[in-house]
Amino acid sequence: MSEPKYEVVTRGIIDGEKVEEVRARLRKLIKNKQVSLDPIIDQAELVVKRDLDLQTAKKYREGFHRAGVICELRRQDETLEAMVCPNCGFRQPKAEACI
Secondary structure, eight states: OOOOEEEEEEEEEOTTOOHHHHHHHHHHHOOOTTSOSHHHHHOSSEEEEEEEOHHHHHHHHHHHHHHTEEEEEEEEOTTSOEEEOTTTOOEEESOSSOO
């Protein structure tokens, strides 16, 4: 059986962090200058990386934490039929619309 895969999910900014300072640290972390940082900062739950092994997922979580963003790791359960909303990135059980 193959190794489980994980996704990194943002949960908001760490209490006490200033938005502009977090934005500046994220800009250094994310090399692609054209990526909007607003969804990472504004959305309560956003999948920022998926299909990672556990060690790599932990590195991403720690990088985002150093930037001032709370992240959690979720195991991607291939047996669960799921969908990812194309608008907000929320992973949920398969449905007609995003919850």
